[in-house]
Structures are given as C-alpha cells and as structure tokens.
Amino acid sequence: MSDTFSPIHPHRCWAEIDLAALERNLRLIRASLPAHIRYVAVVKADAYGHGLHHAAARLMHxxxxxxxxxxxxxxxALRELGPGWPILILSPLLPEEDRRLADYDLAATVSSAEEVARFDAIGRASGRPVAVHLKIDTGMGRLGVWHEDAPALCARILAAPHLRLAGIFTHFASPDDDAAFTAEQRRRFLAALARCASVRPAEIFIHADNSSGLESMPGASPFNAVRVGLLQFGILPHPNSMLAQVHTEPVFSFHTRVGLVKRLPQGTTISYGRTHTLARDSTVAILCAGYGDGIPRAASNRAQVLIRGRRCPVLGRVTMDQTIVDVTDVPGVQCGDAVVLVGRQGGEEISISEFSRHADTIPWETLCSVTKRVPRLYRTALGV
Ligand SMILES: Cc1ncc(COP(=O)(O)O)c(C=O)c1O
Structure with missing residues (x-):
C-alpha cells in the first residue's frame, strides 16, 4: 500500500486524506477560540479512521x-511518534494495562477511588508520579465520578503521593440538541470544581467541550481547554451548526472506480433480495466497492455517488465487494472511471453527512467503518 497521494495509483477503492486541510482546520479552530484555550486533539479510533500516525504527526506540527x-x-502507537507529547487515555484501563502508564508516560482518566489506588501503586513502583485527569459525570451517565462525589475523589488524588493531577474534565450528553441540559452540565461541573479544595484551575487542563460543545462555550470561565475530534476533520457535528463560520474543510474523501458497465432491460431486478426493479431500459455501472470497504448496506437503494461530475443513484442492495448504480443519464461512462462516494467531483459534492444520512448513521460511525482493505492516500502539501 502506498501512502503518498498519486492519481495514477491503481486502487479499486481508497480514501484520500488531506493533511494540509487538517492543519488549516486546527489553525482555524484555534483562531476562533480565546488565545489562552489549549487544544486537546482527539485522535482515538485511528484518528477517526484518518490514520493515527499521519494525522497525529500533522496535528503535533x-x-x-x-x-x-x-x-x-x-x-x-502514538508514543512511538512523539516522545514527550502529553497523551490522555479517555477510557478506563484494565488492571493488567496499568503498568503501561509508566512505560509510555501516559495520563489516565480517573473515575473511582479504586483507580486512584491502582495508579498510585504504579507511580510508587516506577518512581515517577502518574499523571491523571479527574473525570466528573455531570449527566452523561458513562465515565466519571458523579459530580456530587467529585470533591472527595479529587481530595484523594491530591493526597496520593505518586499521582499528579493534570486535568479535570466532563463530557456532554447532548451538546448539539439540548442547550438547557448542556448548561446544567456546565453548572454542575463548575459547582463541583469550586468544591475541589486546593485545585488551581489555571495550572491544569480544565476541559469539557467537544466539537458541538464549542457552540455554547462560555468566553470567561475556568474552562481552559477544548477536546476536539470531528470538527478538526472538517465535519460539522450537525447540519445547522454555527461552527460553519469557522470554515473548516473536509479532510477525508472516499473513492472507487467503475468495474463494469452494462445495459439491462426494463423489469430487470437488481442485486440480492431483488429490492429494485428497473423502470426503464438502463445502463448500470458496477462499482469496485461494497460493504467490505465501508459503503453501509443500509445505504442500499438510497445513496448517490458521483461519476463524471453527475449524481448517480445506488440501485438495489450494496453487496460485499460491489455496488450497482444507474448511469443511464450519464453519457460515456466506462470501466475504470473515477467514482466519488464522499467528496467533490466537478461542481457536485457528496458530504460525509449526506452519505451517513443515507445509511441512518452519523459521520463518526461512517469514518470508523471504512475498512482495513481501503488504503488511505495522504495529500501533504500546504496549499492555500
Ligand atoms: C470523551 C470524549 N471527548 C471528546 C470527544 C470528541 O468529540 P467530537 O468528535 O464530537 O469533537 C469524544 C468523541 O467521541 C469523546 O468521547
């Protein structure tokens, strides 16, 4: 697999990752925030399918x-790239993983007294304090200590001789569609923080806001960091997002090629389960990608693709290795033609949000569903 972009590489299905756009996006997001706000780059799940190594290297830069x-x-994997870069693990550790905190100099998320004891033991054994971020559950009901109990857990961390409190954070449950509950979560967080005796917020990371959260982030508050995933990849968290004003651009696009073109008579049924019947004599193109690559089966009979700059509807069920589209109205389509599943071609664009809607899913899941057999090709130049 080549990882440098070249239009002549003979791929059947590939993703293009525009690292220059990623860099521009980070700078634009930073410019839209007060200067003192620090930037936590969320690069889990292989940097949302963009490739951890390349994406993180560019974000470091x-x-x-x-x-x-x-x-x-x-x-x-990230530590191999950047000795010295601060890394926070967001999920709970399994007991046998604890020693990795010291091996790789990582910060852990703490939600419980049991974790305080475990990580303190690691710090004692390694002879170096373990960095931790206290997570406060303000209404997500997932990780974190319940906000009313946070001051007691914070005191335990501060009293643990082999731990270093590096941050305190929370996570919003509905920042894109429930402003009142998000405000309540902020209120609970700030109330808990105020009761955490001996904590100097200015000296540690205080963070809550993911991409959607940025829309309601208060200017003046103890929050001094943001924790951004989707937006840095140029994707808005929801269609009417005010974050459109930041003018980030998509980093990811998804491509395949036409493998076969053929004429079929009116009345022919298409693909497994015969869920589509041709209403006219048609020209169909068989694409070299299916759900084995990351085109969701739920997009059957719904999604569109771009060929020769024109929208072509998916006909029938998406299959593992092929997808069938109607090209009757697009003259000259032939084997080898470039097909855009997500991205621009000519004057048309299929956004990842549109592609995801056709499969009843969200861009986060779409990005995580592009499979291993799809090479990621990286554009690196810093254009304007
Ligand atoms: C704890 C946490 N923080 C931040 C993020 C980043 O969210 P987003 O991609 O919406 O910016 C996520 C994403 O899943 C998360 O789980």
Whole structure:
C-alpha cells in the first residue's frame, strides 16, 4: 500500500486524506477560540479512521497541546511518534494495562477511588508520579465520578503521593440538541470544581467541550481547554451548526472506480433480495466497492455517488465487494472511471453527512467503518 497521494495509483477503492486541510482546520479552530484555550486533539479510533500516525504527526506540527486516545494500544502507537507529547487515555484501563502508564508516560482518566489506588501503586513502583485527569459525570451517565462525589475523589488524588493531577474534565450528553441540559452540565461541573479544595484551575487542563460543545462555550470561565475530534476533520457535528463560520474543510474523501458497465432491460431486478426493479431500459455501472470497504448496506437503494461530475443513484442492495448504480443519464461512462462516494467531483459534492444520512448513521460511525482493505492516500502539501 502506498501512502503518498498519486492519481495514477491503481486502487479499486481508497480514501484520500488531506493533511494540509487538517492543519488549516486546527489553525482555524484555534483562531476562533480565546488565545489562552489549549487544544486537546482527539485522535482515538485511528484518528477517526484518518490514520493515527499521519494525522497525529500533522496535528503535533500544527500545535496541539495534548492528545486524547481511547486506550493503551492507541497510546503506545502514538508514543512511538512523539516522545514527550502529553497523551490522555479517555477510557478506563484494565488492571493488567496499568503498568503501561509508566512505560509510555501516559495520563489516565480517573473515575473511582479504586483507580486512584491502582495508579498510585504504579507511580510508587516506577518512581515517577502518574499523571491523571479527574473525570466528573455531570449527566452523561458513562465515565466519571458523579459530580456530587467529585470533591472527595479529587481530595484523594491530591493526597496520593505518586499521582499528579493534570486535568479535570466532563463530557456532554447532548451538546448539539439540548442547550438547557448542556448548561446544567456546565453548572454542575463548575459547582463541583469550586468544591475541589486546593485545585488551581489555571495550572491544569480544565476541559469539557467537544466539537458541538464549542457552540455554547462560555468566553470567561475556568474552562481552559477544548477536546476536539470531528470538527478538526472538517465535519460539522450537525447540519445547522454555527461552527460553519469557522470554515473548516473536509479532510477525508472516499473513492472507487467503475468495474463494469452494462445495459439491462426494463423489469430487470437488481442485486440480492431483488429490492429494485428497473423502470426503464438502463445502463448500470458496477462499482469496485461494497460493504467490505465501508459503503453501509443500509445505504442500499438510497445513496448517490458521483461519476463524471453527475449524481448517480445506488440501485438495489450494496453487496460485499460491489455496488450497482444507474448511469443511464450519464453519457460515456466506462470501466475504470473515477467514482466519488464522499467528496467533490466537478461542481457536485457528496458530504460525509449526506452519505451517513443515507445509511441512518452519523459521520463518526461512517469514518470508523471504512475498512482495513481501503488504503488511505495522504495529500501533504500546504496549499492555500
Ligand atoms: C470523551 C470524549 N471527548 C471528546 C470527544 C470528541 O468529540 P467530537 O468528535 O464530537 O469533537 C469524544 C468523541 O467521541 C469523546 O468521547
């Protein structure tokens, strides 16, 4: 697999990753925030399918202050790239993973007294304090200590001789569609923080806002960092997002090629389950990609693709290795033609949000569903 972009590489299905756009996006997001706000780049799940190695290297170069990953395996891969870069693990560790905190110099998320004891033991054994971020559950009902109990857990962390409190954070449940509950979560967080005796917020990372959260982030508050995933990849968290004003641009696009073109008579049924019947004599193109690559089966009979700059509807069920589209109204389509599944071609664009809607899913899941057999080709030049 080549990882440098070249239009002549003979791929059947590939993703293009525009690292220059990623760098521009980070700078634009930073410019839209008060200067003192630090930037936590969320690069879990292989940097949302963009490729951890390339994406994180570019984000390091572009001025991220801290990286957030899901687990120890991702953290170890990231550590190889950047000795000294602060890395926060967002998920709970399994007991046998604890020693990796010291091996790779990682910060752990703490939600419980049991974790305080475990990580303190690691710090004692390694002879170096383990960095931790206290997570406060303000209404997500997932990780974190319940906000009313946070001051007691914070005191335990501060009293643990082999731990260093590096941050305190929370996570919003509905920042894109429930402003009142998000405000309540902020209120609970700030109330808990105020009761955490001996904490100097200015000296640690205080963070809550993911991409959607940025829309309601208060200017003046103890929050001094943001934790951004989707937006840095140029994708808005929801269609009417005010974050459109930041003018980020898509980093990811998804491509395949036409493998076969053929004429079929009116009345022919298409693909498994015969869910589509041709209403006219048609020209169909068989694409070299299916759900084995990351075109969701749920997009059957719904999605559109771009060929020769024109929208072509998917006919029938998406299959593992092929997808069938109607090209009756697009003259000259032939084997080898470039097909855009997500991205621009000519004057047309299919956004990842549109592609995801056709499969009843969200861009986060779409990005994580592009499979291993799809090479990621990287554009690196810093255009304007
Ligand atoms: C704890 C946490 N913080 C931040 C993020 C980043 O969210 P987004 O991609 O919406 O910016 C996520 C994403 O899943 C997350 O789980």
């Amino acid at each position: 572009s001025g991220a202050d801290l990286f957030a990953v899901a687990n120890v395996t991702e953290a170890a």
